[in-house]
Amino acid sequence: MLQVIDPVASTPQTILAGGWRQMADQLARDVGERVRFHRLAAKKTQAVVAGLAGITADYLYQIERGKKIPTLPVLLTLGRALDLPPAALIDDSSHEVAPPHRRVAGEDLHRAMTLPVPADEEPMPLTDLRTQINEAWQLWQSSPTRYSQVSGLLGQLIVEVERALRADTSADAGIEAYRAAADLYGLTRTVAKRTGRVDLAFLAADRAQRAAEASGDSLRVGAARWNLAHVALAERHHDVAEDIAMSAAHDLREHSGPDAAAVYGSLVLVAGVAAARRRDTWTARDRIRSVTPVAWKTGERNTLWTAFGPTNVAMHAVSIEVEAGETSQACHLAEEIEHERSPSIERRVAFLLEQARSYQQRKDYGSALVLLHSAEREAPEDVAYRPLAHDILRSVVQRANRTTAKEAAHLADRLSVPVS
Structure with a gap:
């Protein structure tokens, strides 16, 4: 239906004036929020900052509430009072950088993933390598300081895995090396993602999938695709993540046993989140419901570090409602969950x-x-x-x-x- 515009009430001048008012109101809110944040972070009261800036406390109050836009001289004095460049109070996009600890962890991982592997040493025995990878995974899923601990271990483990893959060994040892590589690169994927290096997360997920396929282990192939779907979600490729997860889940349907059921269920959960993020909430809810009986059969299970079980399914149900904007339902569901029962601190x-x-x-x-x-x-x-x-x-x-x-x-x- 066509919209009828009153030629008197909506002249170009009034429309333009209305647009400028909206822009000015938004600028006032943005500047006020930044002034308030930096003042609180500096642990200074309104009276102190107002005094340093040479304005009244009431004027500063109105600035922080978005009621007034400060003049340029006031912005300059506010910047000095808060020990900031005035531009930070107008546009803080240039300050959105990763904290130093996160940046260093990402750089260390990048070197481990991309530099050539030294060829002058014998590979670690596979049993020792397997033990160290399992210990690293255990730290990642249980330690409150897992970033510091695991980031320091990954570099050398990646080197050892690559040495094992290149060693001239028997067929059985080769399969074990590929399994170890699939597990380690699955861990590398999640660490890289959490340290803000989605590029390295994708590289790690790709290596995990290739290693899993080379090992011929169908469960590890499923877990590797679960990792790859998580990377696609992080990149906002929701359709791709959904396709990867549901295809892998389909391939596992004919496999029996609780471990296969757990990996299958984890894949369907990822596909449910992907559906929710592309705004298909009903499909997302259906997927949660479809794996609920699977979870009750498997119990709390951590097959290949996927942490599938009734607790994780319930947590995903909350995530779906949050994605859908159904906050009351999300809060109601969350109240029924004993989150301490999950084996993964990440979850x-x-x-x-x-x-x-x-x-x-x-x-x-x-x-x-x-x-x-x-x-x-x-x-x-x-x-x-x-x-x-x-x-x-x-x-x-x-x-x-x-x-x-x-x-x-x-x-x-x-x-x-x-x-x-």
């Missing part, structure tokens, strides 16, 4: 952050902050590394009441989280 923290996001969406910033603190107690490095935690912290700092925002700013400062 436990992810669940806490999903809950925090649902409260953030409901503008219940106090509850969101409580869950961020719970995630920090579970694994402080996860809160420091995960972009979702940064987004929630940023929202709480910028939009919560003064007391909650100040506490969130202290948390961000303690963990060196870039939330400005």
Whole structure:
């Protein structure tokens, strides 16, 4: 139906003026949020900052609430009062950089994945290599400081796996080397993703799939495709992730046993998340329902580190509702879950952050902050590394009441989280 425009009420001048007003209002809100965040992060009161900037506390209050746009001279004095360049209060995009610890971890992993492997040493015995890979996986899924611990181990393990793959060994030893490589590169994929190196995550997932296929191990092929689907999700290729996961799940349908069922279920869960992210919520929910009886049969199982079971299925059901914007339903489902039963600290923290996001969406910033603190107690490095935690912290700092925002700013400062 055609829209009828009143030629008197909607002249070009009034339309243009309305557009400028909207832009000015948005600029005022953006500047106010940044001023408030940096003031709280600096642990300074409005009275102190206003005094340093030579303005009244009431004027600063109106700036922070987006009611007034500061003049250029005021921006300059506010920048000096907060020890910031004035441009940071207008456009902070140039400051969105990875924290140093995350950047260093990514650089170390990049060197391990791309530099030639020294050929002057004998490969590690496969039994020892297998033990060390399993220990690294165990650390990753259980340690509160898993980033620091595992990032330091991966480089040498990658070197040893590549040596094992190139060694002139028997057929059986070759198969074991490929299995070890598939497991290690699966771990490398998730570490690379969490340290912000999706490029390396894709390379690791590709290597894991090739190694799994060379080993002839159908379960490892399924787990490798599960890893590859996660990388596609991280790159926002939701259709691709869904196709990879459902194709791999189909290939496992004829395999019997609880381990095959667990890998199958994990693949369907990833496909469910992919469907939710492309806004097909009903398909996503159907997939969760379809693997619920599978999970009750397998029990809590950690086949090839996929952590499938009733707890993980329930957690994914919450994720689907958060993706769909059904925050009340997400909160209701989350209350019934004993997240401590998951064998993976990654899944436990992810669940806490999903809950925090649902409260953030409901503008219940106090509850969101409580869950961020719970995630920090579970694994402080996860809160420091995960972009979702940064987004929630940023929202709480910028939009919560003064007391909650100040506490969130202290948390961000303690963990060196870039939330400005």
